[in-house]
Amino acid sequence: MTWKLKYGRVVLVVQVFLMCVFVAQVHPGTNFKARPKIYASWRVDSNYYGAEKREREVYTYTVSPGIELGIEAPKSSLALDYTLKANFYDDRDPVPS
Numbered sequence: 615m616t617w618k619l620k621y622g623r624v625v626l627v628v629q630v631f632l633m634c635v636f637v638a639q640v641h642p643g644t645n646f647k648a649r650p651k652i653y654a655s656w657r658v659d660s661n662y663y664g665a666e667k668r669e670r671e672v673y674t675y676t677v678s679p680g681i682e683l684g685i686e687a688p689k690s691s692l693a694l695d696y697t698l699k700a701n702f703y704d705d706r707d708p709v710p711s
Contacts, residue, residue, distance in 0.1 A: 671706040
């Protein structure tokens with residue numbers, strides 16, 4: 615994915631967020647919801663690559679930050695739920711040559 619495409623997505627998310635905030639302030643009876651969220655996990659795999667002879671232990675870390683945006687008006691609603699999933703790996707055994 616190119617930098618330009620990533621930048622465009624960020625701009626789109628910010629625009630939707632700002633639109634929801636301003637609409638909620640203009641119309642009475644409109645509820646606006648913005649909730650950040652994060653999920654993190656860690657695991658150890660003693661044979662990550664599934665080798666028969668040379669097993670290698672690997673730690674796997676997953677971090678998933680995100681945001682939930684929503685707006686509810688008397689006759690309409692809009693919801694946006696975005697989560698980024700980032701995986702990190704760490705070899706605990708030496709890498710064979």
